[in-house]
Amino acid sequence: MRIRATVATATAAALSAALAVAALAAPAAGADQDDSATTFSNIDVNHDWQDYTVGVDAATKRLIPISATVSDPAGVKSVSIELTHGEDPETADGFMNAPARCHKINEITSYCEALLTANPKVNLRSNALAGLWYLNFVATDGDGNVTRADGIDNVFFASVKRTTYMTQTDATPEPVKKGKNLTVKAQMTVASWETNKNVPLVGHQLLLQYRKGTSGPFKTLKKVKTDRNGWATATVQATADGAYRYTFEGTKLTMPAAGWTDYVDVK
Template structure:
């Protein structure tokens, strides 16, 4: 049995484009591998849903990782390894893995998909484990040779976020009167085993006139030390108010439920 490694060069584009997974593989320059290189293409995390996985405070999340694998002697088996902390596997602070089921496309190529479990009670016990996870596909070919792909393969594991129902007071309200719009922002606390306030993050106060049409942004503001977003605006017409939170490198996006206001 031989062990081989295919190497992919991580580029700035791979990291900047939403930490997307790329599938550029360059076989290692070893003479006895030239006639038996395993290649990995079309690597997908979470079925290409931006390669991102959101995980709640206490519930495990099962997600898929897949690849199309080719080898001159065929593909016997496949697995995926994920780790956090450093590209150097000797300095990791978190690991995940999953064995794949492979479906033969032809004698040389198979489509392989694994289910990986992200669990706050097992492999996500620290909030600091949110963010970029390195990933390596590992294949065994028909001759028993093991190839481990390394390089520009990534997944992003994020903490799930939540916005409470927006509350507008007073309601109903006289036209031209100030109204207060409040909602609370929380995030999955993997360490705390519960949702905790998301402090000091920007949210957008949005408004939709009437009962249909798009929401427009009125203000940008940050949540306070208890996770509350509070803003004051003048009531001009019947409509709905809500808060919206964009994604970060560590947290998922979310939009709160709107509150409709009757303006007299």
Template sequence: MRRRATAAISAVLAVTALAAPAVGAAQDDSGTKFWNIDVNHNRDYTVGVEAALKRTFTVGATVTDPSGVRSVSYELRNVDAGAKVQGLMAGSGHCVRLNDTTSFCKALVTADPSVNLRSNALAGVWVITPVAVDGDGNVTRGNGAYLARIKRNTYMSQTIATPQQVQKGKNLTVKAQMTVASWENRKNVPLIGHQVVLQYRKGTSGPFVTLKKINTDRNGWVSATVKATADGTYRYNFAGTSLTVATVGSADFVDVK
């Protein structure tokens, strides 16, 4: 069940109100255009957030209007299946004029588990609405498919391969533990029932190859048994999900006799 952080949403609405155009400003949805939306300088618009720390990230866009661009702000919303707002973030942009009609406007937005990310259910897609005031004071709210992916950070422990020295053809056991940021609990908790892959690299250089796919147990641990073939390095790799950030564990070297 989603937790409704009413106080947090009210606080963000207050910030949004400060960043928004003045009440009564004329609406003009034809002249202003938004393009090249950028979130966190990340190609897939992903922002990873820890369990109890604020994460400030950038949202930017190139904005053009025949009368020029006076200011731009950004509103980020998380909505449920019924389009009801569950979470809000906002930031007022700083604009750099590129020419008479075009500016690049970037804002700082803060994701905070104590304010606007109190529920783990808020992980996922947040819709971005840019709001621009043009040179004549008209207001345009962007209605394009702009989005940010706000995800919970994940962590992989040091990979442990035993024994460290093993005869060729004998079995090795390779273990690691995965945890994930819990915004609700304000701490990292075991990542349960998620698939990770065990990877191996012969020697100390070159690409890793996948050996096995394993699901984490109720304590976040993964364990696999493999046969030793040659000196090499083992590690676990988690590809991430739509709600969690990908991560790769530190590798462990094994000496094969």
């Protein structure tokens, strides 16, 4: 067996180690050998949803589908897929992996898909693991040669984020006289992988939006930060019948969310 590395974002040390292993495992001079590394194309993470973004709840595991078209002149024997929190798999502080199921397309090409499990009770027990995870493939061809591919084809990550939740937007008083003030509130919570509960989302910006009548686009009225209990509270002047809502655009670590609208009758 020979180990072959296809590396786009590997460190120099990791590359040197891979080449050293390959040299030790090389076949005798004159033996037939396939020197071409296995190739990977049509890579898809979580069905390409929002740039490979995956939201994980506080206490519920989440399956992450990852697939690729895999080719090698000697055929494809097996493929495994990894996600690591940290660019170098040797020093990563988070790890997920699973064997892929491969369906043969022709003698040299297979379609391979794996379901990796993100579990707050097993491999996501810290909120610090939210964010960028690197994608790695390990393939064995029909001759037993192994190719490791890290960060290939510029599709080398998944964004694993904490899910967020928002209560229904509540505008009071209702009904309200035209020109009078309305107080509009909503509460945000976020999944904590450490406590396996939803906790207040503190100090994050929400957009207070308004839509006149019952149809048409929403207009942003104010930007409001959540307090220590996750509440966003704003005061606006009632002008006409319409719906109010809060929305959260999300961050690099948290998913977006939107509250149900509250329709206000203005007298």
